[in-house]
Amino acid sequence: MKRLPIGIQTFSELVDPDENYVYVDKTREIRDLALSGKYFFLSRPRRFGKSVLISTLCELFGGNQGLFKGLYIEDKWNWDTRHPVIKISFGGGDFGSEKRFEESLFEVLSDNAEKLQVECGKTIKRPNSCFRQLIKEAWKKTGQKVVILIDEYDKPILDFITEKEQARLNRDKLKSFYGIIKEMDEYIRFVFITGVSKFSKLNLFSGLNNLRDITLNPTFSTLCGYTHREVGEAFGEYLEGVDLEKLREWYNGYNYFGEPLYNPFDILLFLAENKEYRPYWWSTGNPSFLIDLLKDQLRYLPDLENCIVDDFVLDAFDVDFIDIVALLWQTGYLTFDSKFERLGTIFYKLKVPNREIQISLNVLFLDYFTNLRKEHLGLRSTLYDALLKGDMKLIQENIQRLFDSIPYQNYANAIIQHYEGYYASVIYAYFASLGLPLAVEESSNKGRVDMTIILPQKVYVIEFKVDQPGRALNQIKAKGYHKKHLGNGRDVYLVGISFSSQERNIEEFDWELIES
Structure with a gap:
């Protein structure tokens, strides 16, 4: 049985017969990429295979034919041409000050110069000048155009995303550095830049305006990741x-x-x-930055997991403005459900990709909303059992305990305690953290119900109100939100929950059962 390549990011090691690793052949897509243009950018979440892709491109353009034995590309590539490859990774440097930034980048460039057996920086100690010299000297020495591969291009910015001044400084340094690539176009065969985020071209790649973004290109959709x-x-x-x-x-x-x-x-x-x-x-990650952004951008939580955006939102990501929806997508906590065109603009519907993210993301939100971290497992288990049994008294008590646990300082914003979406967000996170199939603002011909939970034997149709006792359950019945679920062999529970902004908890929990 072949070994699992956990943590292996070097192509030559992955395909080494002596190592006997499982390898998923991506060379068909890689060949299509390499032969279809010159300047490319790809954004994918962390640990998605970007570094392996960079390593594969490095060996391919370097002409190391023996490594590709038995792979799709083996007899479909011109191995007679070997290009000098400059491979830059920002994964391991120290970018906490201008001096350390330049030292880290200069060290990476010097390593490339040593591998290519050219000089760079003996008399020129500034990274931009060294980069320029490195490209030209590599071309001179080999007589072949240069390939430039940049991994984790955005890490010097993302590492300081909550420290705006340092993030801006690093962004501006990178913008200047990447601008060298366009300047040296005549010496370059191929450029590939990859990272997690999709920073605005205007603010980071304005000097490289011929960069082709293939992040959403179906042709290259499977370059990274497994089908x-x-x-x-x-x-x-x-x-x-x-x-x-x-x-x-x-x-x-x-x-x-x-x-x-x-x-x-x-x-x-x-x-x-x-x-x-x-x-x-x-x-493997610590998405605490999401909580910081939630504090700044108060949103109805379910909207984050079922929202529609356009290209302007997805492309507007920058140090000075970080839209939480764009960030959730870029970092892998949301993905695309579908896209459609309206009035000349392409819109994208987003969703949570899978159960792992649904549960984990909502547990994270609960940890922020409440003080129940140590008790979550027991409470969630009790709630799940109560939902399966239809124990409405226990469901009510469980939700009340949840809101009892919310620290006073979470209501410091005077608006939030009157905001229906806040209470709905907390309950949504609670239910979603169980991995339950939830429908949020499910449509009927007379409007949308706030939340629907569909279980094998039961359906819960839930409406929320703030300081409006008596209205939630009546609205469900008056608008017939529940009718689409009748006759499907499940008991249907109509649940109206009204919160008191003064007590910051449930003031009324009304329900009715329509048996199957």
């Missing part, structure tokens, strides 16, 4: 006894308008850790 077919073919020996539909539900769902994708890290860890369903990818 369901690839998982089955490459990891078949490991998948014995695995419920493939459950695997898909938990980890598949990333969509860039091609086939839905798995994050490779999830698949590898799932197979290595006794095939237990856990939030492997989520656990």
Whole structure:
């Protein structure tokens, strides 16, 4: 049985027969990319295979034919031409000051100069000048145009995204550095830049205006990540006894308008850790920045998981303005559901990609909203059992306890305690953290109900109000929000919840049962 390549980001090691790793062949897509243009940009979430892609491109353009034996591209590439490759990764440097930024970048460029056996920086100590010299000297030495590969291009900015002054400084340094590429166009064969975020071209790549963004291009949608077919073919020996539909539900769902994708890290860890369903990818990062942004951008939480945006929102990401929806998408906590055109503008509908993110993201929100971190598991388990049994008294008590746990300072904004969306957001996060199938603002012919929970034997149709006792349940019945669920063999519970802005908790919990 082949080994699982956990943490392996070097192509030569991945395909080494002595190492005997599972390798998912992406060279068909890579060949299409390499032959279709010159300047490319790709944004993908962390641990999605970007560094392996960079390493593969490095060996391909370097002409290392032996590494590609048995792969799609083996007999479909001109191995006679070997290009000098400059590979820059911002993954390991120190960018906390202008001096350390320049030192880190200069060190990376010097390493490239040493590998290419050219001089760079003996008399020129500034990174931009060194980069310019490195490109020209590599071209002179080999007689071939240069390939430039940049990994984690945005890390010097993202590492300081909550420290605006340093983030701006690093952005401006990078903008100047990337501008060298356009200046040296005549010496360049191919440029590929990748990272997590999709910073505004205007603010970071204005000097490189011929950069082609393939982030949402269906042709290149599977360059990184695993398709369901690839998982089955490459990891078949490991998948014995695995419920493939459950695997898909938990980890598949990333969509860039091609086939839905798995994050490779999830698949590898799932197979290595006794095939237990856990939030492997989520656990490797610390998305606390999301909470900081939520504080600044008060949003109705369910809207974040079922929203519609246009290109202007997705492309407006910058240090001075970070739209939380754009950030959630770029970092992998939201993905695309569909797209459509209206009045000459393309709109995108977003969704949570899979169960791992649904549960983990909402647990994170609950940790922010409440002081129940240590008690979450017990409370969530009790709530789940109560929903399955239709124990309305226990459901009410459980929700009341949830709101009792919210610190006073969370209501410091005087507006928030009157904001219906806040209370709905807390309950939504609570239910969603159970992995329940939720429909938010589900439509009927007379309007939208706030929340619907659909279980195998029961349906809960829920409406929220603030300081309006008696209205929530009446609205459900008057507008017939529940009628679409009748006659489907499930008991239907109509639940009206009114909150008191003064007490900051439930003041009325009304419900009716319509048995199947």
